[in-house]
Amino acid sequence: xxxxxxxxxxxxxxxxxxxxxxxxxxxxxxxxxxxxxxxxxxx
Amino acid sequence: xxxxxxxxxxxxxxxxxxxxxxxxxxxxxxxxxxxxxxxxxxxxxxxxxxxxxxxxxxxxxxxxxxxxxxxxxxxxxxxxxxxxxxxxxxxxxxxxxxxxxxxxxxxxxxxxxxxxxxxxxxxxxxxxxxxxxxxxxxxxxxxxxxxxxxxxxxxxxxxxxxxxxxxxxxxxxxxxxxxxxxxxxxxxxxxxxxxxxxxxxxxxxxxxxxxxxxxxxxxxxxxxxxxxxxxxxxxxxxxxxxxxxxxxxxxxxxxxxxxxxxxxxxxxxxxxxxxxxxxxxxxxxxxxxxxxxxxxxxxxxxxxxxxxxxxxxxxxxxxxxxxxxxxxxxxxxxxxxxxxxxxxxxxxxxxxxxxxxxxxxxxxxxxxxxxxxxxxxxxxxxxxxxxxxxxxxxxxxxxxxxxxxxxxxxxxxxxxxxxxxxxxxxxxxxxxxxxxxxxxxxxxxxxxxxxxxxxxxxxxxxxxxxxxxxxxxxxxxxxxxxxxxxxxxxxxxxxxxxxxxxxxxxxxxxxxxxxxxxxxxxxxx
Numbered sequence: 001x002x003x004x005x006x007x008x009x010x011x012x013x014x015x016x017x018x019x020x021x022x023x024x025x026x027x028x029x030x031x032x033x034x035x036x037x038x039x040x041x042x043x
Numbered sequence: 044x045x046x047x048x049x050x051x052x053x054x055x056x057x058x059x060x061x062x063x064x065x066x067x068x069x070x071x072x073x074x075x076x077x078x079x080x081x082x083x084x085x086x087x088x089x090x091x092x093x094x095x096x097x098x099x100x101x102x103x104x105x106x107x108x109x110x111x112x113x114x115x116x117x118x119x120x121x122x123x124x125x126x127x128x129x130x131x132x133x134x135x136x137x138x139x140x141x142x143x144x145x146x147x148x149x150x151x152x153x154x155x156x157x158x159x160x161x162x163x164x165x166x167x168x169x170x171x172x173x174x175x176x177x178x179x180x181x182x183x184x185x186x187x188x189x190x191x192x193x194x195x196x197x198x199x200x201x202x203x204x205x206x207x208x209x210x211x212x213x214x215x216x217x218x219x220x221x222x223x224x225x226x227x228x229x230x231x232x233x234x235x236x237x238x239x240x241x242x243x244x245x246x247x248x249x250x251x252x253x254x255x256x257x258x259x260x261x262x263x264x265x266x267x268x269x270x271x272x273x274x275x276x277x278x279x280x281x282x283x284x285x286x287x288x289x290x291x292x293x294x295x296x297x298x299x300x301x302x303x304x305x306x307x308x309x310x311x312x313x314x315x316x317x318x319x320x321x322x323x324x325x326x327x328x329x330x331x332x333x334x335x336x337x338x339x340x341x342x343x344x345x346x347x348x349x350x351x352x353x354x355x356x357x358x359x360x361x362x363x364x365x366x367x368x369x370x371x372x373x374x375x376x377x378x379x380x381x382x383x384x385x386x387x388x389x390x391x392x393x394x395x396x397x398x399x400x401x402x403x404x405x406x407x408x409x410x411x412x413x414x415x416x417x418x419x420x421x422x423x424x425x426x427x428x429x430x431x432x433x434x435x436x437x438x439x440x441x442x443x444x445x446x447x448x449x450x451x452x453x454x455x456x457x458x459x460x461x462x463x464x465x466x467x468x469x470x471x472x473x474x475x476x477x478x479x480x481x482x483x484x485x486x487x488x489x490x491x492x493x494x495x496x497x498x499x500x501x502x503x504x505x506x507x508x509x510x511x512x513x514x515x516x517x518x519x520x521x522x523x524x525x526x527x528x529x530x531x532x533x534x535x536x537x538x539x540x541x542x543x544x545x546x547x548x549x550x551x552x553x554x555x556x557x558x559x560x561x562x563x564x565x566x567x568x
Contacts, residue, residue, distance in 0.1 A: 008098025
């Protein structure tokens with residue numbers, strides 16, 4: 001593989017999978033809220 | 044049809060008073076990724092990237108993901124989650140005149156599902172064929188002459204091919220079985236099994252492909268950037284098109300799936316995970332597919348440009364050739380076609396669910412009844428039209444037209460209506476911001492109301508001009524007229540007719556526990 005192809009391969013992986021990692025970290029920092037199992041109008 | 048109000052019906056009759064829900068945010072995310080990751084990720088992305096700038100394609104691709112794909116995903120989530128309904132019900136609650144938009148999406152899903160199931164069935168057969176390399180030394184001839192027994196005549200016929208009919212029947216039985224089980228026990232459980240399995244199988248496939256001689260040549264071809272391509276409008280449109288088709292946005296799936304979410308769900312946080320996971324899988328598929336194509340080119344002493352292809356040609360002709368020549372080819376074949384089956388199943392289930400949810404909401408049917416009322420006729424039509432000697436051309440035309448004049452058209456009309464006719468973007472972003480970690484503001488509204496309509500409108504007009512002037516492939520005019528143009532127009536007519544049918548008194552629209560969701564919630568927070 002040429003150097004530029006390797007660089008673009010790495011950039012593609014880092015941006016897209018890096019984006020996924022950031023998205024997962026963001027979600028982890030905002031844990032799911034506990035909700036009572038009640039019908040909507042009773043909230 | 045009973046005229047009694049929902050509250051008066053006997054407990055044993057009619058639907059459950061409460062809407063089905065995902066058990067957790069994680070389950071929703073996995074099901075949504077399962078829906079988004081489909082055949083297009085594996086067989087469309089690699090070639091689109093290769094053809095449109097190679098390594099440089101990552102630039103328009105990321106721009107398209109962030110400026111249109113994810114914003115439209117948020118729009119679908121907002122509509123589904125705010126109005127708690129299948130596409131027709133959610134749009135009806137958004138505005139009474141918007142219901143037909145939802146039915147248009149339902150009609151599109153109907154057409155897609157009846158041929159998508161066929162490709163899943165082919166992939167299932169090829170998973171088995173891989174073990175013995177059934178195609179011998181002529182994969183192309185085997186696919187069209189022996190497996191599909193494609194007729195010379197382009198028409199509709201009922202000359203059935205048992206080798207396709209039986210697997211297709213199994214695909215429908217399994218799909219309807221999963222859907223009859225419901226959101227939690229059916230869709231969620233199947234996604235929790237299939238998605239991890241798909242990921243593991245595909246990772247093994249990528250590693251095996253990378254170890255093949257010539258893999259580097261393939262990756263060189265895919266990732267060497269052609270920066271000049273970035274000045275070409277068609278490359279940018281290709282990037283937006285890939286993101287748009289791959290994410291399963293704007294044809295009802297994500298509205299339906301988001302309607303099963305609990306109230307306090309981080310919609311944007313979840314959407315970012317789904318969007319990036321879908322793209323992450325595409326990059327993985329690009330690596331796996333082009334490493335294998337590099338091997339094929341090296342083995343046959345040609346350039347990668349000679350062997351690179353996409354879609355049915357890549358999966359059912361190029362890959363069998365690779366499987367025949369590669370060391371441990373049978374394993375490669377089982378992994379590749381097995382991945383297509385698993386990726387296809389989770390997507391097919393989500394497509395059919397759009398229709399089931401719509402009928403369930405409108406008629407007030409229970410889950411099993413709605414699945415049977417929708418699923419049995421669909422399976423029958425799919426089984427009558429496609430596993431025949433003439434099914435391939437019908438599949439080809441249906442796919443081309445439902446994508447261009449179904450999905451793109453409904454997406455364009457929907458964003459224009461929501462942004463400029465019903466003017467609901469501020470309410471939708473307010474709703475999303477109530478529960479989400481990433482807040483939607485002016486930038487999101489600009490992307491949805493300006494960038495998305497421009498790109499979608501451009502795609503629609505370009506396709507319209509090209510198909511009107513050049514026809515489609517080598518197909519006769521009457522065939523394209525009926526099953527291409529005619530079908531596309533019929534989808535809209537059917538949508539209007541379905542929106543005119545009154546809602547059953549037992550329907551979800553009449554269920555007071557589901558009306559005006561979150562209407563008073565802000566005040567209680």
